[in-house]
Amino acid sequence: MVILMDRLDTPSGQRAVARCTELGRAPYSDMEGGLFRPYLGPSYRATCERLAQWMEQAGMATRMDAAGNLVGRYEGLVPDAPAVLLGSHIDSVRDGGFYDGMLGVILGIETVAHFAHAGKRFPFALEVIGFGDEEGSRFPTGMLTSHAVAGVPQDPDPAMADWAGEATLASALAEFGLDAGHMHRAARRRDGILAYVEAHIEQGPALEAADRALGVVSAIAAQQRYRITLRGMAGHAGTVAMALRRDALAGAADIILAAERIGRAGTDGLVATVGSLDVVPGAANVVPGEVVLSLDVRAGSNAGRDQAVADILQAARHTCAQRGLEMDITLQQDLDATPCDGRLTELMEQAVGSVTGAPAPVLVSGAGHDAMIMAHLAPVSMLFIRCAGGISHNPAESVTPADTDAAFRALITFIGLLERH
Numbered sequence: 096m097v098i099l100m101d102r103l104d105t106p107s108g109q110r111a112v113a114r115c116t117e118l119g120r121a122p123y124s125d126m127e128g129g130l131f132r133p134y135l136g137p138s139y140r141a142t143c144e145r146l147a148q149w150m151e152q153a154g155m156a157t158r159m160d161a162a163g164n165l166v167g168r169y170e171g172l173v174p175d176a177p178a179v180l181l182g183s184h185i186d187s188v189r190d191g192g193f194y195d196g197m198l199g200v201i202l203g204i205e206t207v208a209h210f211a212h213a214g215k216r217f218p219f220a221l222e223v224i225g226f227g228d229e230e231g232s233r234f235p236t237g238m239l240t241s242h243a244v245a246g247v248p249q250d251p252d253p254a255m256a257d258w259a260g261e262a263t264l265a266s267a268l269a270e271f272g273l274d275a276g277h278m279h280r281a282a283r284r285r286d287g288i289l290a291y292v293e294a295h296i297e298q299g300p301a302l303e304a305a306d307r308a309l310g311v312v313s314a315i316a317a318q319q320r321y322r323i324t325l326r327g328m329a330g331h332a333g334t335v336a337m338a339l340r341r342d343a344l345a346g347a348a349d350i351i352l353a354a355e356r357i358g359r360a361g362t363d364g365l366v367a368t369v370g371s372l373d374v375v376p377g378a379a380n381v382v383p384g385e386v387v388l389s390l391d392v393r394a395g396s397n398a399g400r401d402q403a404v405a406d407i408l409q410a411a412r413h414t415c416a417q418r419g420l421e422m423d424i425t426l427q428q429d430l431d432a433t434p435c436d437g438r439l440t441e442l443m444e445q446a447v448g449s450v451t452g453a454p455a456p457v458l459v460s461g462a463g464h465d466a467m468i469m470a471h472l473a474p475v476s477m478l479f480i481r482c483a484g485g486i487s488h489n490p491a492e493s494v495t496p497a498d499t500d501a502a503f504r505a506l507i508t509f510i511g512l513l514e515r516h
């Protein structure tokens with residue numbers, strides 16, 4: 096236990112796991128029982144305050160940018176030097192795990208703390224960023240705030256209402272003293288960032304199957320997210336004959352099974368998911384008149400994604416024609432397949448190899464990450480950490496302190512390699 100205590104007093108992977116666990120169990124979680132940390136939600140401020148404390152203990156100056164991201168900066172050998180950015184996202188999915196996103200933010204803080212403890216500075220600054228919104232759990236789009244930092248043309252509509260319809264983006268930002276109109280001003284000078292480095296749990300089974308603690312990401316899969324609204328005719332469950340029904344939920348069922356069939360038949364890492372379904376009016380004795388369903392399609396290539404989307408939407412239109420349903424389709428997220436930077440990936444492979452003593456597995460990420468957006472701004476590199484059973488977006492998500500410490504040492508090694516190359 097003494098060793099553990101010692102490890103918790105100095106920067107380490109063990110301490111990173113302990114800090115993720117502390118935040119995950121914090122009483123301010125927005126959902127009784129499970130963890131839920133939506134962008135600018137009730138627990139967001141307390142989470143940022145705790146992260147900012149750890150950043151300042153690590154020798155960083157901290158600020159919240161115009162998009163609500165938390166940023167810590169550890170100056171280089173000269174003031175205002177361009178920065179190597181380490182980070183990931185603060186927010187979580189509903190009833191998520193403790194480590195998705197947050198582990199990458201805290202490992203960034205631990206990495207800077209290590210160099211600050213050693214009094215080491217570089218020709219570049221080190222910055223740690225906690226993105227406020229990656230999951231899209233509160234407003235109907237994801238990676239909202241890395242778009243703002245990267246200055247990617249996607250000026251969010253301040254009138255955009257959150258999923259629960261309780262707040263607009265403008266009002267949520269105003270609660271933090273931020274101005275939606277300036278959100279795009281969170282964008283950084285293009286010369287401000289040398290590289291963006293994201294450590295993240297793998298959220299898949301590959302590293303565990305290969306019995307490896309760490310992996311290096313070569314590319315991030317293409318994805319699109321849609322909101323599909325089906326309108327039929329609500330009616331009395333006891334009196335409307337089957338042949339006369341325009342049942343929106345039965346139509347949604349056809350679409351869900353079509354997405355699964357097309358996904359199963361695909362190659363190129365194709366996956367298709369209907370994760371949310373809202374039925375109106377949602378009463379047992381009413382034929383559903385309207386359904387809103389999500390559609391999430393991903394593949395290793397843009398072409399693979401686009402073909403699957405076209406096939407699924409064609410099946411949906413056929414169902415609507417057969418069942419007399421109307422359909423509205425809204426594209427909510429559109430992310431192209433993103434390669435990580437070749438030189439940085441090589442350095443990350445070297446770092447992992449020197450820490451683990453074995454060549455690093457290199458893999459494509461099926462999960463989306465803020466690195467996809469930051470790649471518009473700077474070269475990106477991603478480090479994956481094994482998670483038990485590949486489980487994620489689930490309270491059972493877990494990592495080991497040993498694997499996380501290997502990741503911590505790989506990040507330190509990587510920054511050292513960056514200085515020399």
Ligand code: HGY
Pocket residue numbers: 229230237461462463464
């Ligand atoms: O959906 C994703 O890939 C990520 O977890 N936001």
Ligand code: MN
Pocket residue numbers: 188195230488
């Ligand atoms: Mn996630």
Ligand code: MN
Pocket residue numbers: 184195196229295463464
């Ligand atoms: Mn994530």
Ligand code: MN
Pocket residue numbers: 242247249429430
């Ligand atoms: Mn975009």
